[in-house]
Amino acid sequence: MLFSVMLVAQSKKTEVMTLGTFHFNFPNLDVKQVNKKDQIDVLEPGFQQEIGLIVNKIAVFKPTIIVIERQPSEQLRTDSIFVQYLRGNYQLKRNEEEQIGFRLAKSLGIKKLYCVDEWGNFNNRIDSIIFGKDSIAAARFENFFENNPDSLKRFNIKPVFKTKGIIAALQQANDEMNIKKSLGDYLVGLFKYESREHDFTGVDFETGRWFSRNLKIFRNIQRINTGPSDRILIIYGAGHLNLLNYFFDCSPEYSRIKTNDFLK
Numbered sequence: 001m002l003f004s005v006m007l008v009a010q011s012k013k014t015e016v017m018t019l020g021t022f023h024f025n026f027p028n029l030d031v032k033q034v035n036k037k038d039q040i041d042v043l044e045p046g047f048q049q050e051i052g053l054i055v056n057k058i059a060v061f062k063p064t065i066i067v068i069e070r071q072p073s074e075q076l077r078t079d080s081i082f083v084q085y086l087r088g089n090y091q092l093k094r095n096e097e098e099q100i101g102f103r104l105a106k107s108l109g110i111k112k113l114y115c116v117d118e119w120g121n122f123n124n125r126i127d128s129i130i131f132g133k134d135s136i137a138a139a140r141f142e143n144f145f146e147n148n149p150d151s152l153k154r155f156n157i158k159p160v161f162k163t164k165g166i167i168a169a170l171q172q173a174n175d176e177m178n179i180k181k182s183l184g185d186y187l188v189g190l191f192k193y194e195s196r197e198h199d200f201t202g203v204d205f206e207t208g209r210w211f212s213r214n215l216k217i218f219r220n221i222q223r224i225n226t227g228p229s230d231r232i233l234i235i236y237g238a239g240h241l242n243l244l245n246y247f248f249d250c251s252p253e254y255s256r257i258k259t260n261d262f263l264k
Contacts, residue, residue, distance in 0.1 A: 013255040015231045016248050017061050020173040020238030025094040040162050042094055050166045055103045057262050063233035066105050068097040070115035101235050116220035120212030126204050150188040155181045173238035174259040183242035186210050214243040
């Protein structure tokens, strides 16, 4: 009897919800840039009210663990400012980790948010092109990045946060088909770049930039100790979901809950 109970406990998957977002503070560090005139200020009263509604909607999932897009090296600082926020001594900044993550954690009595972000690893050949002394190779690579013939094949969807609000933007970002299509951006353009005919320079670059990075993020999430009743909310830039969602769907350890079921 005890053995069968243990098997049931081991087989129960941890529920996960990935909340893909645009970056509320518009750092413009991604490939897709947002012009100043198209940005919004999430601290304005109308958007603050909308963010409160989003927090209430996501709270229905009842997460016990919240993961955010910050480097593990920022964990101690994040812990410190979150404690100050709980004490009423900190004003939330213009970023989704705090606007959604901190608010939700406070409302649910969660005492910590986990920082799991990472950068990928390039092999020696890619490192030598990007960071080496061969300026000609670097210039060729950068020129292809800016002017490759596949630019029109990229999956582009017009942001709606300014015209329809934050909730509509998050529904768009977490649409399952939009997420799937966005992975195609990493299979064209630079992916096809060749330093020499029929080599795999572009493949190696995207392996390091995107696939390696997201696998490391997933591994950091695996490192979080969970029990049978835990539910994980992951607040991340929506672009990452084209791999993270796939990893969770394939994993024998997790069961992914569809986010838009809660954002209706």
